[in-house]
Structures are given as structure tokens and as C-alpha cells.
Amino acid sequence: MHYIIFGNDPVAWAIALAIAAAVSTVLYTVKGLVIRRLQRFAAATATYLDDLAVKILSATNSLFILLMGLYVGSHWLALPDKSEALLTRLAIATLLLQVARWGDVGVNGWLHHYRTRRSVHDVASTTSTAALGFVARLAVWLIFVLMILDNFGVNITTLVASLGIGGIAVALALQKVLGDLFSSLSIVLDKPFVIGDFIAVDDISGTVEYVGLKTTRIRGLGGEQVVFSNSDLLGSRIHNYKRMETRRIVFGIGVAYEISKEQVRAIPAILREVVQAQPQAQFDRAHFKAYGASSLDFEIVYIVKTSEYAVYMDVQQAINVALFERFAEEGIPFAYPTQTVYLARAQAAADRKE
Known part of the structure; x- marks a missing residue:
């Protein structure tokens, strides 16, 4: 008895399945051979491109290989034109999905390599690759999805226009979120x-x-x-x-009004000497700045040669201790936050009694 299944006899179906199995086996074998060759080659080189190629080829899906084999085998069968067109579109869609998968793995692998290589010297790479990787992978899948829809006869021009109008509406509704994203x-x-x-x-x-x-x-x-x-x-x-590469420090001190003019002239030189004695400090200037309410005010400026806050505090502490010791040696008193009020009438009465 002669059987006909979907317009083809069992012999035709058997030959088509044999062709599909043979093509799938060949493709799977070639995939394994190429990957093993690339792995041996990549182990002997320092470049990352061959390692990336291994990752991309390893992402080849076994289902994709099987479907490609079935598509090739289907050419042995006598199928209606609509069925052949549908199979062709399905095969193209499967190929596009696999290419999108290769692109996704390639982008992800390259950005991971970039992040690993740069993270020691540039910690911003962690943030950069996370954001840019998301955008790049989204773009890859969006492009291939549009190509698949176009392959099935969908008018993507109208779709893109519709997405544009919808995108404007979404953008207006999500202004704050999109502002944070940008x-x-x-x-x-x-x-x-x-x-x-x-x-x-x-x-x-x-x-x-x-x-x-x-x-x-x-x-x-x-x-x-x-x-x-x-x-x-x-x-x-x-x-x-x-x-910060350095720290510019400005600080002031006040001394009592009772000091002599020689001590006033000597203070800037003492300040310079104390600051220059610190290895991490670079002296800038020291001046008799102003007559304060209860003190003669001096201003000192120096540069700390590092940005470390702890180093700055160590230097400032050393300067303060050294000033305390030198002023004690020179008999220069620090000013107290006090004010002396002279009463003119009381002073005049005291002068008349004398």
C-alpha cells in the first residue's frame, strides 16, 4: 500500500529526515572542532579576541542547529508554496535570533573584560559598563526583533512610527524617571x-x-x-x-597687646620657621593681619603636600605644639578672649586726686 503524508511518501520523509540528521550532526561536529581549535589557540595567546570568539561560538544553541538541519532536509520534500515560504521565514527568524544571541554574548563578554581590566585603575568602569552594557544589549535585541518582524511581513515603518508616538507619551509621563536616567x-x-x-x-x-x-x-x-x-x-x-592633590590651609592666632614691638616683628619669622620645619608642609605666607578686639591677629597660610585629611591634622597639631613652645621661650603670651574697658570720667577723677 502506498501512503502519502502531507503530499510526500514515506521514502521522501525518510530521506528528508536523514538529510536533516546528517546536516545537524555535521554542524554540531564542526562547532565542537572549531571551539576546541580556538581554545587551544587562545591558551597560547595574550589577546582577548580569541577568548571572546570562543565564548560567542559556545553560545550556539543546539536547538538552532537542529532547526537548521530540518530546514535543509525540508528541501527534499514537495511542499506547497505557502508552507515553503513559512519554513523559510521561520529559518530566517531562527538565524536572526541566534545572531542576536551571539551579539548579546559578544557585547557582554567584551564589557566584562573591559571592566575587569580597568577596574584597578578606573573604578568608574564598573558604573560605565553597567549602564552602557544595558543600552548596547537592549539595542542589539531591539534591532533583531524588528528584523524578525519585518521578515514575517510586519510593516515596521508603521510600528516604529507608532512606537515614536507612544514613546513621546511615555516620556511626558515619566519625565522625572527619564531625567534621572539621562x-x-x-x-x-x-x-x-x-x-x-x-x-x-x-x-x-x-x-x-x-x-x-x-x-x-x-x-x-x-x-x-x-x-x-x-x-x-x-x-x-x-x-x-x-x-584633591594638595590642601591649602589658612589659620590665625592672636597674641596679647602687651608684647613689645620687637616681638611683633619677630612673630612672622617664628611662624615661617615653625611651618617650614614640617616635611609635609610648604610655607606660603605669614602676616600681622589686624588689630582685633582683644588681640593682635596674625594669619598663616601653608600647603599640605597631600590630600589626606589625617596627614593635614598631624601637621597642624605639630605646628600648634611648636608655636606653644616657641612663644613660651620668647615670652609671647597668647591672647585671651577678653576686653578691657577704660572709663574716662573715673580716670579724670583719679588724676585730680593726685
């Missing part, structure tokens, strides 16, 4: 600060712990976590203390 990209690209930087925003100071698509998180001096929206953060004045 601010995140500005932080990533412009890098006013990176994770690990110590910054001050208005009256809040702390270390940057996380930069996300919507918020940035700072660990405050009191141990609390402070969360800023990215748009609010970029709208504020940010002081990045991590990028």
Missing part, C-alpha cells in the same frame, strides 16, 4: 565622581557607594546611607575631595 548617563560619561570618591553635596558628605540608573547612594559620615536622585545630584554643587 543624568546617570551624564555621570557615566562625564565622571564628576566615581565609586569610592569622598564628596560633599550641600551639607552632606560621604563616600560614593553605588551609582544606578535612577539613584546614587552615599555612605554618610555618621554611617547612614544617603540616597540622591541622579538629576538632583547633578543639579547641586559637588565637592570631590578624593581628587
Whole structure:
């Protein structure tokens, strides 16, 4: 008895399945051979491109290989034109999905390599690759999805136009969220600060712990976590203390009015000598600044050669101790915050009694 199944006899179906199995086996074998060859080659080289190629080829799905084999085998069968067209479109869609998968793995692998290589010297790479990787992978899948829809006869021009109109409506509804998103990209690209930087925003100071698509998180001096929206953060004045190379220090001292003019002239030289004695300090200037309410005021300016706050405090402490000792040796008293009031009438009466 001669059987006909969907317009083809069992022999035709058997040959088509044999062709599909043979093609699938060949493709699977070639995939394994190429990957093993590339792995041996990659182990002997320092470049990352061959390692990335291994990752991309390893992402080849076995279902994709099977479907490609079935598509090739289907050419042996006598199928209606509509069925052949549908199989062709399905095969193209499967190929596009596999190419999208290769692209996704390639982008992700390259950004991971970039982040690993740069993270030691540039901690901003963690944030940059996270945001840019998300955008790049989303773009890859969006492009291939549109190509698949176009392959099935969908008018993507109308679809893109509709998405544009819908995008405008969504953008108006999500202005704040999109503002934070674009601010995140500005932080990533412009890098006013990176994770690990110590910054001050208005009256809040702390270390940057996380930069996300919507918020940035700072660990405050009191141990609390402070969360800023990215748009609010970029709208504020940010002081990045991590990028300081030196510290310019201005401080003043006051001495009593009772000192002699020789001591007044000697004080700037003493201040210079004390500051220059500190290895981490570079003397700038010292001047008799003003006549204060209860003291003669001197101003000192010096540069700390490092940005470390602890080093600055050590230097300032050493200067204060040295000034205390030198002024004691020279008999120069520090001023107390007091005022002396002279009464003219009482003084005149005292003069008449004399």
C-alpha cells in the first residue's frame, strides 16, 4: 500500500529526515572542532579576541542547529508554496535570533573584560559598563526583533512610527524617571565622581557607594546611607575631595597687646620657621593681619603636600605644639578672649586726686 503524508511518501520523509540528521550532526561536529581549535589557540595567546570568539561560538544553541538541519532536509520534500515560504521565514527568524544571541554574548563578554581590566585603575568602569552594557544589549535585541518582524511581513515603518508616538507619551509621563536616567548617563560619561570618591553635596558628605540608573547612594559620615536622585545630584554643587592633590590651609592666632614691638616683628619669622620645619608642609605666607578686639591677629597660610585629611591634622597639631613652645621661650603670651574697658570720667577723677 502506498501512503502519502502531507503530499510526500514515506521514502521522501525518510530521506528528508536523514538529510536533516546528517546536516545537524555535521554542524554540531564542526562547532565542537572549531571551539576546541580556538581554545587551544587562545591558551597560547595574550589577546582577548580569541577568548571572546570562543565564548560567542559556545553560545550556539543546539536547538538552532537542529532547526537548521530540518530546514535543509525540508528541501527534499514537495511542499506547497505557502508552507515553503513559512519554513523559510521561520529559518530566517531562527538565524536572526541566534545572531542576536551571539551579539548579546559578544557585547557582554567584551564589557566584562573591559571592566575587569580597568577596574584597578578606573573604578568608574564598573558604573560605565553597567549602564552602557544595558543600552548596547537592549539595542542589539531591539534591532533583531524588528528584523524578525519585518521578515514575517510586519510593516515596521508603521510600528516604529507608532512606537515614536507612544514613546513621546511615555516620556511626558515619566519625565522625572527619564531625567534621572539621562543624568546617570551624564555621570557615566562625564565622571564628576566615581565609586569610592569622598564628596560633599550641600551639607552632606560621604563616600560614593553605588551609582544606578535612577539613584546614587552615599555612605554618610555618621554611617547612614544617603540616597540622591541622579538629576538632583547633578543639579547641586559637588565637592570631590578624593581628587584633591594638595590642601591649602589658612589659620590665625592672636597674641596679647602687651608684647613689645620687637616681638611683633619677630612673630612672622617664628611662624615661617615653625611651618617650614614640617616635611609635609610648604610655607606660603605669614602676616600681622589686624588689630582685633582683644588681640593682635596674625594669619598663616601653608600647603599640605597631600590630600589626606589625617596627614593635614598631624601637621597642624605639630605646628600648634611648636608655636606653644616657641612663644613660651620668647615670652609671647597668647591672647585671651577678653576686653578691657577704660572709663574716662573715673580716670579724670583719679588724676585730680593726685
